[in-house]
Amino acid sequence: AQSVSQHNHHVILSEAASLELGCNYSYGGTVNLFWYVQYPGQHLQLLLKYFSGDPLVKGIKGFEAEFIKSKFSFNLRKPSVQWSDTAEYFCAVNSGGSNYKLTFGKGTLLTVNP
Amino acid sequence: DTAVSQTPKYLVTQMGNDKSIKCEQNLGHDTMYWYKQDSKKFLKIMFSYNNKELIINETVPNRFSPKSPDKAHLNLHINSLELGDSAVYFCASSQREGGTEAFFGQGTRLTVV
Numbered sequence: 432a433q434s435v436s437q438h439n440h441h442v443i444l445s446e447a448a449s450l451e452l453g454c455n456y457s458y459g460g461t462v463n464l465f466w467y468v469q470y471p472g473q474h475l476q477l478l479l480k481y482f483s484g485d486p487l488v489k490g491i492k493g494f495e496a497e498f499i500k501s502k503f504s505f506n507l508r509k510p511s512v513q514w515s516d517t518a519e520y521f522c523a524v525n526s527g528g529s530n531y532k533l534t535f536g537k538g539t540l541l542t543v544n545p
Numbered sequence: 546d547t548a549v550s551q552t553p554k555y556l557v558t559q560m561g562n563d564k565s566i567k568c569e570q571n572l573g574h575d576t577m578y579w580y581k582q583d584s585k586k587f588l589k590i591m592f593s594y595n596n597k598e599l600i601i602n603e604t605v606p607n608r609f610s611p612k613s614p615d616k617a618h619l620n621l622h623i624n625s626l627e628l629g630d631s632a633v634y635f636c637a638s639s640q641r642e643g644g645t646e647a648f649f650g651q652g653t654r655l656t657v658v
Contacts, residue, residue, distance in 0.1 A: 535588040
């Protein structure tokens with residue numbers, strides 16, 4: 432069964448600091464990987480996704496993530512965070528070729544102080 | 546032009562009642578889901594439907610009964626509500642093939658008192 436672990440429960444940064452949120456998954460086959468963001472009181476929105484090809488993917492709002500197959504990791508990065516990035520961030524995985532089950536990590540709350 | 550819409554947005558009800566949450570998607574997707582987000586923000590899949598057919602039922606109590614009248618709708622009916630059912634319920638949809646992302650509705654915050 433696939434599973435996702437996010438290492439950081441709560442990250443607190445000041446504006447302009449760099450961000451890296453860890454995500455590791457366990458699944459032996461082909462995977463599709465996603466990062467979603469949930470702003471306070473809102474629904475989940477897709478930040479970026481990886482299916483195949485270049486392991487460094489760029490998403491919206493200056494976020495990027497790198498897929499490292501050997502480490503089963505898909506860490507999210509942003510060089511300079513803003514106060515408006517304060518939100519809950521979820522890593523998710525589903526097995527390639529089928530979307531019947533999207534498994535989420537437990538989420539990381541990012542608080543950016545102005 | 547909302548892609549995935551759920552109603553109601555908020556639902557407060559007493560223990561033992563029966564309630565429904567409706568979900569509709571206008572994206573032409575084949576697959577729809579219900580997720581439950583608990584107070585710690587953990588998202589857990591409850592059901593997955595593909596073309597009106599139940600694909601995944603993640604050991605959800607049978608008080609929860611999803612119904613898909615057509616592939617654009619996936620409603621969730623809950624019987625005999627319990628305090629532990631209080632959570633935010635998200636509907637989502639995606640294409641079946643190709644690993645496309647899931648699009649989420651705004652969520653329904655259910656509070657059982």
